[in-house]
Amino acid sequence: MSRPVKIGAAEALKGLPAWSAVEGGRDAIRRTFVFADFNAAFGFMTRVALMADKLDHHPEWFNVYNRVEVTLATHDADGVTELDVTLATFMDQAAGDLRAK
Template identity: 45%
Template sequence: MEKLSERTIEERLDKIEGWEYVNGAIETTFEFKDFREAFATMTHIAFECEVQRHHPDWNNIYNTLNIRLSTHDAGGVTEKDFILAHAIEKIIESA
């Protein structure tokens, strides 16, 4: 998978609300009602990550989930990251 240019990344970010390009990755933060809801959503996202064989750098503190996506093999953001970001957004919308 080929690394995207910063211009392409910024153009694609215009189509996915709440995500930004920071230090070579795209990232976002979600806030949930409580820890249980955050963890349940993380579990749902984890199953999607396994299907896509692409895994985020993420952390969870109580009801907050921070997600950071980049393709380590490519040394930056690729199409894979945007595919996963869109899938994550669909999961969040359905939660």
């Protein structure tokens, strides 16, 4: 498998209006999802985990009750790639299905 090509957070964010760049100089993007309850948050994480395995690209995330904080970057590229855009887009769709804020 070839190494993913870095596109950078600024380029990735053009198509991801709900996401933001990580501060502090790291080339990564982030978003916090808020769900109705823990079950909805965990359901979201389960859907994303299945897609992440298919993509062989895994998020950094943190969950407390109904909140899921996500950071995406591609470690092999030391920054944001199309893999991150693909996973972020999937997350947005999955969250919409679960009516996340």
